[in-house]
Amino acid sequence: MATSRALLTLLMKLFAFLLLGLALIAGPSLSSVQAKEARQPHVAKQKKAVHKKRVAKPVTRRVLKAPRVARLATLKSSAVLIVDPQSGEVLYQKNAGAAMPVASLTKLMTALVVLDARQDMDEMLEVTGADVDRLKYSSSRLLVGTRLSRSAMLHIALMSSENRAAAALGRNYPGGTSRFVAAMNAKARALGMLNTRYVEPTGLSSANVSSPKDLAKLVIAVEKHALIRQYSTDRDFTIRQGARQTVYHNTNRLTANPSWRIRLQKTGYISEAGRCMVLHATVKGRPTVMVFLDSQGKYARVADANNVRAWLARYKPPGR
Numbered sequence: 577m578a579t580s581r582a583l584l585t586l587l588m589k590l591f592a593f594l595l596l597g598l599a600l601i602a603g604p605s606l607s608s609v610q611a612k613e614a615r616q617p618h619v620a621k622q623k624k625a626v627h628k629k630r631v632a633k634p635v636t637r638r639v640l641k642a643p644r645v646a647r648l649a650t651l652k653s654s655a656v657l658i659v660d661p662q663s664g665e666v667l668y669q670k671n672a673g674a675a676m677p678v679a680s681l682t683k684l685m686t687a688l689v690v691l692d693a694r695q696d697m698d699e700m701l702e703v704t705g706a707d708v709d710r711l712k713y714s715s716s717r718l719l720v721g722t723r724l725s726r727s728a729m730l731h732i733a734l735m736s737s738e739n740r741a742a743a744a745l746g747r748n749y750p751g752g753t754s755r756f757v758a759a760m761n762a763k764a765r766a767l768g769m770l771n772t773r774y775v776e777p778t779g780l781s782s783a784n785v786s787s788p789k790d791l792a793k794l795v796i797a798v799e800k801h802a803l804i805r806q807y808s809t810d811r812d813f814t815i816r817q818g819a820r821q822t823v824y825h826n827t828n829r830l831t832a833n834p835s836w837r838i839r840l841q842k843t844g845y846i847s848e849a850g851r852c853m854v855l856h857a858t859v860k861g862r863p864t865v866m867v868f869l870d871s872q873g874k875y876a877r878v879a880d881a882n883n884v885r886a887w888l889a890r891y892k893p894p895g896r
Contacts, residue, residue, distance in 0.1 A: 648887055651880045654850065654870035657788035658884055661796045661856065661865045667891065668884070672788040675771040676869055679844030680737045681786070681852050682779030684794055687734055687804050689759045690726070690745050697727040699748075707743035711780050712846065716740045717824075722817045727803075732815065734807040736824040737843065739778040746777035753777065767793045782848035788867040791854055795865050799840045799856045808840050828853065829878060836885070839863075843877070853877040859888040 648656075648668050655671040666672075703722045718732070718740040729745050732738040749756035753776070760774040769790035775783045786794075798804045809831050814823045827843045830836050840856040850870035857864055866884055871877040 648884065651868075651883060652871050652873060652876035653868040653880050654872075655788050655867075656869075656880070656884075657792050657865075657867040658888075659792050659865045661792075661799070661863050667864070667888070669788070672867075673771065674869075675773075675785045675787045675790075677782040677846065677849035678779065678784055678786045678791065678869065679846045679849040679852050680739075680779040681791060681842050681844040681854055682774060682777065682784045683733050683737065683742050683844075684798050684804070684808075684842050684854070685760050685763060685774065686742050686745060686777040687730055687807075688794070688798050688801070689749070689756060689763055690730060691801055691803065692763065693749060693759070695726060695749075697725065697730075699726050700724065701726055701729055701744050701748050703740050703744055704747075706747060707740040709739055709743075709778075709780055714739060714780065717822055719817055722815075724815060728813075728815055730803070731807045731810070731813050732824045734804065734842065735810050735813055735826050737779075737827050738824065739780060742778045743776075764790070764794075767797055769793055779844055780846060782846060788869060791867045791869075792865050795840065795854050795856050795867070805840045808842055809838055830855070830881060851877045853881065855881060857885070859885050862888070864888060 648670075651670070653670075655674050655676060656669065657666070657672040658668040659666050700723045703718055703720050703724075705720055708720065709716070716739060718738055724732075724741070726745065726748070729738075729741040733741040733745065743753075746753045746756040749759070756777060757774055760777065761772075764772040764774065764786075767790075769786065772786040772790045772794075773783070775781050810826065811831055812823055812825045814821050816822075826832070828838075828841045831838055831841060837858040838855060839858065840854075842854050844852040850872055851868075851874070852871065853866075853868045855864075855866040857866065866881060868877045868880050871880060873879075
């Protein structure tokens with residue numbers, strides 16, 4: 577019995593030692609993991625943060641718009657050119673090289689040829705049946721038989737786009753209208769207006785064609801003549817026809833707008849050309865030439881000019 581009890585006691589002690597050994601083996605492994613997490617609690621947080629950063633909303637790239645150009649893209653004119661006449665810098669262009677009918681913008685070349693010829697500006701010219709429009713059959717307030725000085729004829733041709741006056745100027749050129757038209761084309765070539773052609777001095781013919789680039793050259797050339805500047809920008813002018821007076825007004829409403837500083841202008845219209853306009857104006861102290869061709873709508877060319885002026889007022893040259 578004593579031997580059995582001793583053996584039982586020994587087995588119980590061995591079992592106790594076995595349990596203790598198992599506890600010692602499992603205990604340190606669990607505690608080491610807990611200790612590691614306790615020492616580095618930020619590691620798990622960093623991993624979560626990195627994951628969160630990766631799944632954040634994707635970065636969207638902003639497409640930078642050009643508000644100035646976007647504004648000018650709304651212009652109603654089919655062909656446009658905006659240029660600095662002093663530096664020759666083109667500020668904006670649209671179809672600037674396209675040749676198209678120019679209507680009464682023709683009269684700027686008419687005026688230039690008249691002045692280049694150095695004819696007597698006080699000479700009296702008479703309106704005849706030859707000056708009546710047989711192409712478009714347009715109306716005129718200048719009566720056949722009216723006699724005006726060459727200066728007065730030029731005045732109402734530029735300011736009020738009087739077609740009979742322009743026709744009389746060409747007819748009274750040395751050699752007549754054909755020689756006058758030849759002089760117009762020769763002057764265009766001399767100015768480098770390579771896409772320009774004239775067939776008559778009024779602009780009633782759609783065969784009178786030019787491009788914005790060419791017209792800018794013409795505007796810069798005629799702006800040098802004080803008489804053309806004055807006559808094209810006067811607001812009104814009165815002539816006498818027999819016993820009555822006829823008051824002519826400027827065809828360009830912008831000349832009556834005090835917020836505009838216009839040195840020279842000319843408008844034009846025939847159905848084939850649409851509404852056209854050229855301006856030599858000062859915007860924020862900067863001389864600017866504007867050309868608008870084939871503008872659709874009665875007030876579209878004026879709206880285009882106002883939009884361009886608003887754009888120029890905020891324009892900053894590149895690199896400044």
